[in-house]
Amino acid sequence: MRALLSKEPGGPERLAIGELPEPVAGGGQVIVAVRACAVNYPDVLIIEDRYQFRPQRPFAPGGEVAGVIESVGEGVEGWAVGDRVIAVTGHGGMVEKLALPAAALHRLPPNRSFEDGAALLLTYATAIHALVDRGRIAAGQTLLVLGAAGGVGLATIELGKAFGARVIAAVSSQEKAAAARSAGADEVVVYPYAPLDKAASKALADAFKAAVGGQGADIVFDPVGGDYAEPALRSVGWEGRYLVVGFPAGIPRLPLNLTLLKSCDVCGVFWGAFATRDPAANAAHVATLFRLWDKGAIAPKVTGVFPLERGGDAIAALAARRVVGKLVVVP
Incomplete structure (x- = not known):
């Protein structure tokens, strides 16, 4: 499976396309085929080992994704193959497929693009x-x-x-x-x-x-x-x-x-930390966001879409404070 990988600490120029094992859904998990991954400032920090936590390398940056459920693990209820979803991942989103806990998923409305969905939550x-x-x-x-x-x-x-x-x-x-x-x-x-x-x-x-x-x-x-x-x-x-x-x-x-x-x-x-400590309150906020999105009061501003091979360029642009709105990487 193709992924944009951080193999050593450093800036976005050190990211490179590589291979990761195909993910398999464990209990309570689903496999999401990633259609879009938004870029955020934590992506700048995490590849330089300056974020709150340091994933084991090699890892892919990318903290929020949108995609389609490809398979469902044991014990998952309410989700099915083909469902369109968005989720916050923390890291690991700049990949072709991703295993995610079903509890982390939010349903992406059919009238919303994957690019806009990926740019909403964080x-x-x-x-x-x-x-x-x-x-x-x-x-x-x-x-x-x-x-x-x-x-x-x-x-x-x-x-x-x-x-x-x-x-x-x-x-x-x-x-x-x-x-x-x-x-x-x-x-x-x-x-x-x-x-x-x-x-x-x-x-x-x-x-x-x-x-x-x-x-x-x-x-x-x-x-x-x-x-x-x-x-x-x-x-x-x-x-x-x-x-x-x-x-x-x-x-x-x-x-x-x-x-x-x-x-x-x-x-x-x-x-x-708030979303982890009080998932019910966070879910209520997300429901409010979807209502405001439906009313047209809010709308993600995606101003650039990059292929996976240029995900490092998107992170570099954000680090240089050249970005208006959000950038999105598509596998």
Whole structure:
């Protein structure tokens, strides 16, 4: 079976097409013929041994897939050969076939493409968990979204609008600003590339404050980190929530006196652990996402499709922060 494999730690240029044994469905498992695998920032980290866990090599990157059930293992109920499904895999998705626990599957509607299905769960499920469970979002609140033109950023804009918030998008280019506006952002701040000196950091904080308004942001969604974190925290209002989602720009050091002065919360967002610890709550969120998708309130933004042989190029583009929306690899 063909797969895009990481055989040693390193960047996407070290990935290579190879062979893995054909998977066999164990008890409670199904075999999924992978039709599409979305690319996410954990793919950048996991091949360099910088992620929370390190799979045994050789392994394939790829944390979320869409495909068709090819066989069903013992004890599986409710699923049949030919069913169209999506699932979060953690890793291993850039392959032709994959053994998955039946409990991890969600049904892909017949009117949705495999590419869009593969691009749904990680970004939108992270965003809805962040906004609802950690951010306590409510209609009329102000939401500042950093990295707003990436997959999770665009998902957060759409969900913020669906929940009735005023959404301020922060991006690094005019092209990305256009994508954020298209997703529904009420206002956009274009920030400079890091590193930011003291004057640039203050200027960005002032820009964020002006955009969110005099009461400050009720919620800041930050999947970027680095030098952008402190200016964003300075824009938080009284009893606001600063959501820590990721660190492609580096792990920041926050001045904690700001949290005291604003009586605000700094909240970690680890969707994968949440989904494992509370699968019922996660399933309820996914059901909400499907309802919003049916209504047209959200829609995955797939902006590039790569063959398996070029999966490394897709990961490299994401690492370089050149991507608007989501990229998908097809075996």
